[in-house]
Amino acid sequence: MFPRDLTDTMIRMSRLFPVVTVTGPRQSGKSTLVQQAFPNYRYVSLEDEDTRALAVDDPRSFLERYDSHVIIDEAQRVPSLFSYMQGMVDRRNEPGQYVLSGSQNFLLLNSISQSLAGRVSVLHLLPLSYAELVSANVAPTSMSEFLLRGGYPRLYAMNMHPRDFFPSYIATYLDRDVRAELGVKKIAEFNTFLSLCATRVGEVLNMASLANDCGISVQTANDWMSILEASFVVFRLHPYHRNYGKRLIKAPKLYFYDTGLAANLLGIDSDEQMFSSQYRGNLYENAVMIEIIKRYQALGREPRLFYWRDSNKKEIDAILEQGGKPRYAVEIKSSATYNPKSFEILEDLAPMMNVSPDDRFVVYGGNEAFSTKHGQVIGLDDLGRLVA
Numbered sequence: 001m002f003p004r005d006l007t008d009t010m011i012r013m014s015r016l017f018p019v020v021t022v023t024g025p026r027q028s029g030k031s032t033l034v035q036q037a038f039p040n041y042r043y044v045s046l047e048d049e050d051t052r053a054l055a056v057d058d059p060r061s062f063l064e065r066y067d068s069h070v071i072i073d074e075a076q077r078v079p080s081l082f083s084y085m086q087g088m089v090d091r092r093n094e095p096g097q098y099v100l101s102g103s104q105n106f107l108l109l110n111s112i113s114q115s116l117a118g119r120v121s122v123l124h125l126l127p128l129s130y131a132e133l134v135s136a137n138v139a140p141t142s143m144s145e146f147l148l149r150g151g152y153p154r155l156y157a158m159n160m161h162p163r164d165f166f167p168s169y170i171a172t173y174l175d176r177d178v179r180a181e182l183g184v185k186k187i188a189e190f191n192t193f194l195s196l197c198a199t200r201v202g203e204v205l206n207m208a209s210l211a212n213d214c215g216i217s218v219q220t221a222n223d224w225m226s227i228l229e230a231s232f233v234v235f236r237l238h239p240y241h242r243n244y245g246k247r248l249i250k251a252p253k254l255y256f257y258d259t260g261l262a263a264n265l266l267g268i269d270s271d272e273q274m275f276s277s278q279y280r281g282n283l284y285e286n287a288v289m290i291e292i293i294k295r296y297q298a299l300g301r302e303p304r305l306f307y308w309r310d311s312n313k314k315e316i317d318a319i320l321e322q323g324g325k326p327r328y329a330v331e332i333k334s335s336a337t338y339n340p341k342s343f344e345i346l347e348d349l350a351p352m353m354n355v356s357p358d359d360r361f362v363v364y365g366g367n368e369a370f371s372t373k374h375g376q377v378i379g380l381d382d383l384g385r386l387v388a
Contacts, residue, residue, distance in 0.1 A: 002136045002153055004029065005298035006125055007037050013121035013300060014038070014096040018089045021075075021100045023108055024125040025232035025257060026173060029153045030101040033125060034071050038099055042066060045073040052077055059084045068097050075100040076108040082115035089119055103177070103231070121300070126232065127151030127258050129294040130287070130380045143336070143365045143380075144274040147283045150260020166264035170194070177231050184227065189216060193224050197234055197254060198265035202282030204309070205236065205254045232257050237289060240306035240319050240326070242353075253307055255286045262286065284334035285317060288363050291380055292318070295387045303387075308349070316349055320386055326353040328386050329360050336365040343374035361386065 006022075010033075014020045022030050035043055044066055046052045055062040055078040063084055066072070075081070089097055100120075102108040112120055128151035133139040138156045140146040148162055149155055155165050174191060178184045193214045200210065211221035228234045236252035256262040262283060268274050274283075289305070296303040304321035318330035329350045333342050342362045350360050360375030369378045378385060 001032055001036055002029070002128060002132060002138075002156070004033050004125065005129065005132060005294075006123060007033065009298060009300040010034075010037055010099075010123055013123065014099065016095055017119065017121040018092070018095055018097045019085070019100060019116055019120040020096075020098070021102075021108065021112060021120050021122045022125050023102055023122065023232075025127065026103045026177070027152055027154055027169065028103075028125050028127050028232075030103070030125050031073050032153075034073070034099050034101050038069075038071060041069045041071045041099060043071045043073065046077040047074045055081055063088055068092065070097075071099045071101070073101050074103065076102040076111065079111040082111045086115045086119070089116070123300055124232075124297045126290070126294050126297065128153055128156070129298075130291055131295070131384065134381065142271060143284065143334070144271040144280070146380075147259045147280065147287060148263050148268060148271060148274045150258040150263070152258065152260065155260070162260050162264055163269055166261060169261070170264075173231070173233070178227065182227055184224070189214065190224060193221070194228065194233070195265045197225075197228065198256070198262045199279075200254050201256055201262050201266075201279065202285045203253060204251050206251065233261070235293075237305065237307055240308040240316075240321070255289050257290060259283045259287050259290070281334045284365060285332045288330075288332050288380065288383070289318065291383050292320070292386055295384055299387070314345060314349060316345060319353075322388070326355050327359060327388070329353065329355045330386070331360075331362045333362060333364045336367075338362070338364055338366065338377050340372070340374065343372070347374060 010020060010022065022034055024030055044051055046055060059081050067088065085098065109122065112122065130139065130146065133151065140149055152165065154160060155162065174187050178190055179187055184190050196210060196213055207221050208218055211218045214221065234254060234256050237255060238252045239250055263274065266279055268277055274280055292303055292305060306319045306321065307315065307317055308319055309315040316329050317332040319326050320328040329346055331342055331346050343360065346360045357375045362375065362377050363383065364377060364379060367379050367381065369382045
C-alpha cells in the first residue's frame, strides 16, 4: 500500500457528506485506498456475481443488510441501487454512511446525478503522482524511466516492466469497460482509435483528421473520445478564452491520464527509446499537466487549467486561473538543462495577462529549483507551488 495524498481529503469529506464516491481508472488503487482509510467499514464488491445478483434482484434487502458504514466497490455495476440508497441516506441523515468506488466514471456519475445529487462528495483517484512516488521512495531514477512507467501502483508494487503490464491492462479495459459495460461493438477499430490518440498526445486535436485516419465518422470519433474521457484514459485541455487582442486557436489539446499507457501505445519499450523518441517532449508536457491535476484533486479540488495559443503559434503551455483571471503562466521544457530563452514567450505574453515574474514558471526536466529575474524555474518535485 502506497500512501496516497487523497486520504486526508476523503476522510474529511466523510465527516461532511453522507456518501463519498471515489472514481478513477482501473487499477489506480481505489479499492485498497478506501479499505485502508475506513478499516471499520464493511466491504462489499459488486464485481462478485452473487453479490451483484442480490443487489439487482432485491436492492432494498441488499441495503438493509449493508445499511451503514459500508464500502460498496464497483458501485456502477448496479445503477438501480442509487435510488433506493437515496431514501436510506435521507432517513438516517448523518455523514459517512457509504463510501462508493468505481472505475467507470460515466456510469457512476450518471447514477449519482439522478439520485444522490447534493448528498455525495465526488473525489478522483488517479495513478500515483510523481510526488507520491518520491514519498514512497520508489521514484524512477531518470525522467525517461518515469515517462515510460507512468504511475499505476502495480508496476511499482511488483517491480513490473511496462511491457508486462500494459498489454493486459488494455485488453481488460477493452473487454470489460468498452465492450461489456459501454456496448462498443467495433473493438478492433476502437483499439486503433486509442493508439492513434497516443500519436496526438500534447497536440491540438483535430477530430476530423483523427476520424479520417481511423476510418470512422466524426460522430463516432466524438463518441469514442467521450468514452476514453469517461474511463480516465484521456482528457482534453481547453484553450484559455481571453484573446488579449490576438486571434486564438480554439481547439483543445489531447493528453493521457498516464504517460506509461501512452508510451506503450506508441511502442516505446525502454528508457533509451524514450530518451530519443520524438514524443519525449510531448510526454513530459503531459506528465506536468497530469501532475498539476493530481495535486489539486488530492485536495478535492479541480484546477482551472488551460493552454493559450494564437494564430502565430505563440503558446503558453499552461495557464492556471484563479478568481476569474490568470494566476500562473507555465512553460514546459523536457530538457534537464535550464535555458534562459525558455522564458521568452512568457516575457512576451504574460504581461498582457497581468502575471508577474513571481508567478511565471518554467518547469524543466531537472531537479533544482531556483529563481531568476525572468521567473521561477522548477522541476516535477516542486509543482506543489502551483497549488494555492
